[in-house]
Amino acid sequence: MHYRRWRKEQRIVSDVPCSVDGCTEPRxxxxxxxxxxxxxxxxxxxxxxxxNKAVGKYTDAHRCKSPGCARKVRVNGRCHQCNKQLKYGATAHELAERDGTDCSICGKPVDMTLNRNVSMMGPSVDHVIPRSRGGSDDPENLALAHLICNISKGNRVSGAI
Known part of the structure; x- marks a missing residue:
């Protein structure tokens, strides 16, 4: 390995082609x-x-949901190329239109203008039945919540903190 790397760095390339029939790469x-x-x-x-060893290991659930992207997803739910976060069945704004802007855990209104990366009182998507307990990403299982309420709820099924 080190010898091949040294040859590449020194730009020492063999003039003799690969011994496999039809291959013109240097040996x-x-x-x-x-x-x-x-x-x-x-x-x-x-x-x-x-x-390809990766074929068959990953299903559609492991693929990025961004339009035009089919790469595998990292553990944190982001594609390594387009860095888009996986979307659930509905966004926080869609849930606010559907159910109103009240937090499903504490009942106080959620300020939809806040960015969840800046403020812990920003909107987040809460799984009523958490995914770790068999819940799905269907819109029926999703509700709007403050980020701090969602974090403190953890993977409990009830909304009580």
Whole structure:
């Protein structure tokens, strides 16, 4: 590995092509290019078909919901490319239009102009039955709440703090 890296840094490229038929890349280790050497290292055969290991591991639930993006989602619910937060079945503003602007936990009005990244009294989406207890992201299971109320509620089913 270090020798190949040194050759690349020194721009020492072999004039001899890879020994696999049809490949024109320069040969590196064992007479193969880097791709065929990695295929030999993983599958035991440099001509083995490439199998994408990620296929089948991720379902649509693990994909970013942003328009035009199908990348896998990180643990924090954000796509590594477009950095968009996964959307639930409804946004906080849609819930405010549906149910009104009162907090579903404390009953006080939620100021919809506040940004939840700045103020703990900003709007947030609360799962009535938390996802950790089998709840879903359907709009029927979502309610509007203050961010501080939602955090203090945790994964409890009841709205009592």
């Amino acid at each position: 590196w280790a064992r007479g193969w290019c880097t791709f065929h050497y990695s295929r030999w290292n993983e599958a035991g055969d440099p001509t083995a078909p490439f199998v």
